[in-house]
Amino acid sequence: MQQTPSRTLWIDYLRSFLTVLVVAHHSSLAYTTFASFDKVAYIRSTHPVVDTQRWIGLDIFENFNDVFFMSLMFLIAGLFVIRSIQRKGTGAFVRDRFYRLFLPFLIGGTLLNLVAHYPSYVLAHGHMGALAYVEDFFIVEQWPVGPPWFIWVLFVFNIIFAFIYMACRSKFESAKSTEPRSYQPAILIICAFLFTFALYVPFAFWLGPYKWTGFGPFDFQVSRAALYFGYFLLGTWLGHVNFNEGMFSPSAPLVCRWPLWIFMCGLLYTSLTVASPYLTTLVKTGTLSEFPGYLIYFTIYTLSCTFSCIAFMTTFRALAKRHHRAWDSLSEHAYLIYLLHYPFVLWTQYALLDAPFSAFGKFLITLLAAFLGSWGISIPLKKIKWIEKYI
Structure with a gap:
């Protein structure tokens, strides 16, 4: 497959x-030790299908993924936004985003989720009435x-x-980087950590x-909204300063030290995993008050998020x-895999409930x-012209 000029x-x-991590993340949620299922409204469950095997x-x-991977996905999503706006124009860019993002969301958030969540309804109510299921999906579960x-x-x-670009177009155009720059890894990491800390910990x-x-399908993790938007904006900035030939060039000090960042990623997540029950015990016994306990935990959390993002980016670079x-x-098919995988996850987990496996x-x-x-369904779907145009 030939790479287009706008791709890296x-x-x-x-x-x-x-995307594969997302599929694996959802595949694991039925089998975690903290999983729980609410038969009154399965939307309140930790996962739509929960197994007795844990x-x-x-x-x-699952927790490792949760610390960093959505932040990194939003950062990556922002990398080529300015380039896309400049190439298409703002109006065409917004129209393209509507077709590529909002319409697939409506389809995925409605039709695909109706297919995906049916096993949850059967587990909760013990019967298979289609009309009753649809009513429950929209009214009781409030459109998962x-x-x-x-x-x-x-x-x-x-x-x-x-809208920000339209309001500040002249500044974006005048600030465009012409000379790729390299940065000291220590300064980059400190700035990235402080950035992550400021966007996550107060909220x-x-x-x-x-x-x-949220309301209906327009649901989101409000405590991480600033973090995700901040990482998206960080991605737009990185794309604007020619990140691929600057701080993330193959010879950049940050990239050359990728094994160290992998080690730090593992070390900090291990520290987070070990610290959580220890800090909980200290707080419960009164040895440590709640505020400093949470502050220590959130600090390690943001460090883990920061180093995980840096580790994966530099390793792939x-x-x-x-x-x-x-x-x-x-x-080529990652976006469709993201959209289509959830029904496969829930129906497979449902089919395996009584299977004699670990x-x-x-x-x-x-x-x-x-x-x-x-992936298998995505390949023929991608060949349909109107799907290929937008996805």
Whole structure:
């Protein structure tokens, strides 16, 4: 597959890898030790399908993803926004985002989620009435959005930035970087950490770290809204300063130290995992008050997020140098895989409820079924002209 001038190989491969992580993340949620199912309204469950088989290793995997991967996805989504606006014009850009993001969100958030959540309704109510299910889906469950929440939020971020660009067009054009610059890794990491800390910690204290809100399918994690928008804006800035030939060039000090960032990524997430129960015990016994306990935890959390993002970006920049046929196909179909995987996940988890396998075995089966199934459907769908044009 030939790379178009607006694409960057390692970013495409990183984006597709994160899509696989999303599929794996959802595949694990039925088997975590903290999973719970609410039969009154399954929307309040930790996951739409919950198995009796559990494994703490999947807690660790799921939590690792949760720390960083959505922030990194929003950052990547912002990288080529300015370039796209300048190439298409603001009006055409907004229209393109409507077709590429908002319409797929409506389809994914409605039709695909109706298909996906039917097993949850059967588990909660024990019968299979289609009309009763549809009524429950929209009224009791209040239109579950599932993974497409990311798409509508990204659409809003794009529209907001398009207005920002229109208001500050002259500044964007005059500030365009012509000479790629390199940066000291220590300064970059400190700035990235402080940036992440400022966008996450105040809101986590104020709203709670897990609070969601919204209306119908327009649901989002309100406590992370500033973090995600900030990372999206960070992506637009990186794209504007020619990141690929500057701070993320193959010879840049930040990229050359990618093994160190991988080590730090693992070390900090391990520290976060170990610190959580320890800090909880200190707070419960009165040895440590609640505020400093949370402050320590949130500090380690933001460090873990920062180093995880840097580790994955620099590793893919350093190692993704040549095209690979399978990975090219995965990159080409990653967006459709993201849209289509959730029904495969929930129906496979439902089918495996009584299967005599371990939690890890069920996780692997679900991951393979969801990943290969959604990829397999994406290939012929992508060949349909009106789908190929926008997705």
